[in-house]
Amino acid sequence: METFNISTPNCPNxxxxxxxxxxxxxxxxxxxENGDLWSRVIPGLAEMFTVIVPDLxxxxxxxxxxxxxxxxxxxxxxxxxxxxxxxDHTVVAGHSMGGYTALAFAEKYPEQLKGxxxxxxxxxxxxxxxxxxxxxxxxxxxxxxxxPFVKGMIPNLFAEQFKEQHQEVxxxxxxxxxxxxxxxxxxxxxxxxxxxxRTSILSEATFPVQWIIGKEDSVVPLQSALRQSCLGNTDFxxxxxxxxxxxxxxxxxxxxxxLRGFIAYCYNH
Ligand code: MLT
Numbered sequence: 001m002e003t004f005n006i007s008t009p010n011c012p013n014x015x016x017x018x019x020x021x022x023x024x025x026x027x028x029x030x031x032x033e034n035g036d037l038w039s040r041v042i043p044g045l046a047e048m049f050t051v052i053v054p055d056l057x058x059x060x061x062x063x064x065x066x067x068x069x070x071x072x073x074x075x076x077x078x079x080x081x082x083x084x085x086x087x088d089h090t091v092v093a094g095h096s097m098g099g100y101t102a103l104a105f106a107e108k109y110p111e112q113l114k115g116x117x118x119x120x121x122x123x124x125x126x127x128x129x130x131x132x133x134x135x136x137x138x139x140x141x142x143x144x145x146x147x148p149f150v151k152g153m154i155p156n157l158f159a160e161q162f163k164e165q166h167q168e169v170x171x172x173x174x175x176x177x178x179x180x181x182x183x184x185x186x187x188x189x190x191x192x193x194x195x196x197x198r199t200s201i202l203s204e205a206t207f208p209v210q211w212i213i214g215k216e217d218s219v220v221p222l223q224s225a226l227r228q229s230c231l232g233n234t235d236f237x238x239x240x241x242x243x244x245x246x247x248x249x250x251x252x253x254x255x256x257x258x259l260r261g262f263i264a265y266c267y268n269h
Pocket of ligand 1: 029030031032095096097098192219245
């Protein structure tokens with residue numbers, strides 16, 4: 001795997017990984033993660049495709065820009081990576097907040113998209129209740145409460161049985177979450193609070209859309225994901241039993257197979 005750092009007008013340093021060869025796919029991580037989140041599916045995808053995995057600006061090795069973080073700004077950095085790679089068409093797969101970024105990319109650059117995979121994500125905006133919960137978390141983080149915040153949120157991302165049987169995975173994710181600075185956490189949470197509803201991107205999509213849904217996801221309600229999955233023309237829906245919000249850790253082989261099938265479809269139709 002190769003790694004690169006580029007500079008964009010918005011983000012002084014955008015770090016990304018690149019592996020494999022063939023048609024491209026971009027993998028966007030969620031919160032509070034970085035691109036390493038995808039490490040269990042990258043090798044399998046790289047056997048068939050060129051896999052590009054950035055750290056979103058403010059996460060991992062990419063710097064947090066000075067101005068306000070928005071999904072649009074995060075998407076611009078992804079566009080800059082593609083430009084740097086001279087890629088003008090790609091499939092984008094976004095996990096949760098990475099999906100919100102992918103939707104912002106789809107809105108601005110629909111002609112570049114060969115397909116969009118929403119992995120435990122949603123095109124709806126936050127509800128008022130969700131915004132309130134995020135504001136409370138921002139307050140806690142501001143007061144130095146990053147650790148209780150991360151320790152409180154991470155276990156809830158996993159299905160019950162997985163959580164009981166894989167405490168070491170949860171502990172590793174908590175460690176990884178703690179690596180994100182408080183400033184970045186607050187910036188990402190504000191970006192999520194302010195993101196608009198993008199369900200129209202799905203109903204008007206001219207590219208195939210894939211939905212990866214965990215039946216035990218506590219972040220994206222099952223019924224909402226299922227309703228949205230009916231909006232597009234060429235939708236692929238995978239519903240995983242005994243999976244929460246983190247199939248790339250909970251059932252990586254299943255996710256890999258579904259991503260491979262979807263990406264191949266996008267390039268063959
Ligand atoms: C994520 O996994 O990116 C977050 O859970 C998204 C969110 O809080 O909406």
